[in-house]
Amino acid sequence: MSSQDIPEEKSPAEQGAHVAVADEKHPFADPGLPPHEHRIQDVDERAARRSERTVALLFTVSMLATVGFIASYVAIPHDKSIFVFPIGHLNALNFALGLTLGLALFSIGAGAVHWARTLMSDVEVADERHPIAAEPDVKAKVMADFKQGAKESALGRRKLIRNTMFGALALFPLSGVVLLRDLGPLPGTKLRHTLWSKGKLLVNMNTNEPLRPEDVAVGSLTFAKPEGLEEDDHEFQNEIAKAALMIIRLQPDDIKDKQELDWSYQGIVAYSKICTHVGCPISLYEQQTHHALCPCHQSTFDLSDGAKVIFGPAGHPLPQLRIGVNDEGYLEALGDFTEPVGPAFWERG
């Protein structure tokens, strides 16, 4: 066999110029690594020096940019704003720091890459690979060693040791699990109760004043909270997460659901503001259709029909709060919600 027949063994050097034409006998055989093609920098020292200067220039730019960074840090007030076309108004300090830092870093990178591409050797070489799996004799040795070790430990023979050891190792992590118990209280019935109870006034969220029926105009959406709950209360976030109310006034004739009508007062209905899907607060109301829309995943509830879900991923209607008017003419709750507000959960039932 001549070396012609086994082209994959030809080294680039033997091959001489790069074969462009196919080998007729072995058209699909591996022609071997193509020979190295010189770059201009490899043959022309002037070009190489030009590359050198470019790299040095990039590194210098980086140094200047770092000086610029420090100067900006010292000189630019942190509340100054500048207009940059076409982006708009930017914080001047952030802009200057980011740009100089970016330039300092980018120039180092560009310099290094240019250096590597133009001046470092670009000769491709091949490294051998070796199979990852061990040779059979290595494996045999390891297995023998392991057997020896296992035998010496007598783990297989002394079952009592083995079993109690596994028992001990399996049990001790339980301590770690037990320690997690105090991460939080048990749910109990907490998700079923809110701050609302009989006689609690409905307080307007915006004005912080108790609401009277005449304050609620037809078509408007009012947000309310239970009286006594203030923003700086320690428990405010947790309580408002369940007690937030949405109040609207409908024409009593428009109310299609019997219970809704019973629980309303002169067409004023109070629904939980917390979406029954995964708990976003509902914020949009369309007065013609009486639809309330959750902005998170677009669940839509018909507030004139028991807050039924008419679109979107929510699984059940918004809970309604039964309301009335007290002796002084203020809107009040006639009890807590009769079902949990917010997202559904296993124990909800």
Next chain:
Amino acid sequence: MSTSETTESRSRGKAPAGERVADWADGRLGIYSLAKANMRKIFPDHWSFMLGEVCLYSFIIIILTGVYLTLFFHPSMNEVEYHGSYVPLQGQLMSEAFSSTLHISFDVRGGLLIRQIHHWAALIFLAGMFVHMMRVFFTGAFRKPREINWLFGFLLFVLGMFTGFTGYSLPDDLLSGTGVRFTEGAILSMPIVGTYISFFLFGGEFPGVDFVARFYSIHILLLPGIMLGLVVAHLILVFYHKHTQFAGPGKTNKNVVGMPLLPVYMAKAGGFFFLVFGVIAVIAAIAQINPVWAIGPYRPDMVSTGAQPDWYMGFAEGLVRYMPGWEINLWGHTLVLGVFIPLVLFGVVLAAIAVYPFIESWVTGDKREHHILDRPRNAPTRTAFGVAWITVYMVGLVGGGNDLWATHFHLSINAVTWFVRISFFAGPVLAFIITKRICLGLQRRDKDKVLHGRESGIIKRLPHGEFIEIHEPLSQDAMYTLTAHEQYKPAEIGPTVDENGVERKVKASEKLRAKLSKSYYGPDSQIPKPTVDEYKEITSGHGHH
């Protein structure tokens, strides 16, 4: 003994300082043996091999900037009144977490820049991992011996999502708080354990006063610690296996062709770190991200419209959005399928891509090592599966932004939702079929090129008036490259009678495997490579064979 001591002391006098330090280290760490194997290690070059580097570098950038942020960030949900330099929020009640984020953004010089670099780098990190993973998938780089590294990479992607999520929840702003509420709702939907997990995670009812501090230790210690370990393991394996390469002249399954680590690859890779960092710094200089001051502090009864999670959570968001709101009430319990199914699907879709390498190797029954990458077209079924998977993922992303699509393109939310629901089932199927056809078409074109040469663009008129285009024969390099891939034969079930002539029970798994194998490698799934005989027949034409 005495001789070796004298030579040592003599060499100490002479060797340059650097060498002496290296000697010192070698005597304790054995660095010379390490360097022998690695200093001139060969790395092949291809643009797509830089994607992994982008991930590595953005991870480093995230750690550097993250440590800086910890110097100023207060992971506390104590209510405070704001008195910093951002005027519009003066006197407002907010958590310390939120006010310290304002402090970083407005009163720490460069703090905003570092915050924005941290956030941008997180987005790029996750996008980089996604694309890198797809590169590995479509080129078959996950095949033996690299399956474990595929799993490491996959875990990094999943952990990265959760690290990102816990990170952007830290400022306790209205947008991220809405995302946390969403998470709580999803946890509540889990049968039996949901409420307990929720109460344990939040230290009681939502939102409580604990989650920022808890997310903080998860975000800056637990997850990044695990990820750092995985990144190191990932890189060690890349070194150990040596990089894969595309087929080409001189490149075999037994070698790796490229340039040495020192100096070329070191300079290119090191330089690339600075390029990535530089670009992210410039982005952070000009593109605002997560302006929490404009969004405001979290209140469970308030919400901003158009609330969107960071992109890598959009897929989960989409699943939740277009799922119908099914709820089953039985025996005093509620099964919240409308939320729980998306939660499960989220895991299933991710798991599908994670276990793919094991399924493919089972179907091929191939136990050999593979170091030559496939061109996606040469593995049509795999490529089609990958595109179908991406389609599911993208449908999720589109669904996650259904309100944005609707408002931007003046469509009804209803229409978008139904479009997404149908696409969730039909999209991947269509994508699979189309992709497979395209792959086969490309294979056919490759075969044509090998047999008939490349179209030269030169038109010739034959004596009888017909126009033909001259085809140039391919070079040996090109022909080798185009025919180097291996084509599997579909696996057969094997004899259905055993050696004694007794009918053997064919296991269902065997049947399934044979079926899958046929759909992978049957005649409809690959174009047979051109053979030497075919080639000779066409090229010689003078009957000398």
